Amino acid sequence: MSLAIFDLDNTLLHGDSDHAWGEFLCEKGIVDSELYRQANDTFYHQYVAGTLNIYEFLEFALKPLKELPRDQLNQLHEQFMHEKVEPMITEKAEALLKQHRDKGDFLLIITATNKFVTGPIAARLGVDDIMATDPEEINGQYTGKVAGTPCFQGGKVERLNEWLSMHEHSLAGSSFYSDSRNDLPLLEVVENPVAVDADETLTQIATERGWPIISLRD
Incomplete structure (x- = not known):
C-alpha cells in the first residue's frame, strides 16, 4: 500500500476553502x-506569492472560531459545505481519488487550512486521513x-514525519499532488511529485525537473 498524498485547496478543490470560509463569514454577517x-x-x-507569515494569518483566521459557540459554528459549516465547497469539487478530482483508492493506496490530505474547515471536506471526499493545521481547543x-x-511549507514535512512514526506507512512509492510553490518541501521528499493546476513558480520548477503537470479542472 503506497501513500497518495494530496494538497486540498486549488488542488483537489477548484478553489481555496480557507479564503472561501472567510468570504462566507462576510456574506453571513x-x-x-x-x-x-x-x-x-x-x-x-x-x-x-509565497510570502505569508502563517502565524499572523492564523491569529486572524482562528479568531472567529473562538468568538462563536460551537453549535453555531457547526451549523455554519453545514451551510458552507453546501454553498461553497460542493461547487469546488470536480469530477476529475474525484476520479483521481478513485484511481488511487482502486489501486489500494492510502489516501491522505495534507493541508495548511485549519481542521475545523477541512475535516468535513476530507470526509466528503472519502480519504483515509487528513493532516491539517490544528486549532487549539x-x-x-x-x-x-x-x-x-x-x-x-516545511511544517507539512515535519507533521508527515511525525505521522509516519505512528503509522505503518513509508514514503516508498509515495505521490504528492499540489498546486503551490509553498509545497515544494513536501514535493521534494516524495517519490512521485505531481504539479496540479500549478502556480507559475511550481510550473517552472516542475518543467525543469520533469515532474508531471496535470489539471483537475472540469
Missing part, C-alpha cells in the same frame, strides 16, 4: 465584512490559537 474581506484577500495574495471550545506545528 458574522464578521465586519469590509475589514475582514480586506484582510482575508491580503493574506490570500501573500500565500499565493480547551474543554471543547476553540481558543483562537494554533496547537502544535502549522501544516504549512
Whole structure:
C-alpha cells in the first residue's frame, strides 16, 4: 500500500476553502465584512506569492472560531459545505481519488487550512486521513490559537514525519499532488511529485525537473 498524498485547496478543490470560509463569514454577517474581506484577500495574495507569515494569518483566521459557540459554528459549516465547497469539487478530482483508492493506496490530505474547515471536506471526499493545521481547543471550545506545528511549507514535512512514526506507512512509492510553490518541501521528499493546476513558480520548477503537470479542472 503506497501513500497518495494530496494538497486540498486549488488542488483537489477548484478553489481555496480557507479564503472561501472567510468570504462566507462576510456574506453571513458574522464578521465586519469590509475589514475582514480586506484582510482575508491580503493574506490570500501573500500565500499565493509565497510570502505569508502563517502565524499572523492564523491569529486572524482562528479568531472567529473562538468568538462563536460551537453549535453555531457547526451549523455554519453545514451551510458552507453546501454553498461553497460542493461547487469546488470536480469530477476529475474525484476520479483521481478513485484511481488511487482502486489501486489500494492510502489516501491522505495534507493541508495548511485549519481542521475545523477541512475535516468535513476530507470526509466528503472519502480519504483515509487528513493532516491539517490544528486549532487549539480547551474543554471543547476553540481558543483562537494554533496547537502544535502549522501544516504549512516545511511544517507539512515535519507533521508527515511525525505521522509516519505512528503509522505503518513509508514514503516508498509515495505521490504528492499540489498546486503551490509553498509545497515544494513536501514535493521534494516524495517519490512521485505531481504539479496540479500549478502556480507559475511550481510550473517552472516542475518543467525543469520533469515532474508531471496535470489539471483537475472540469
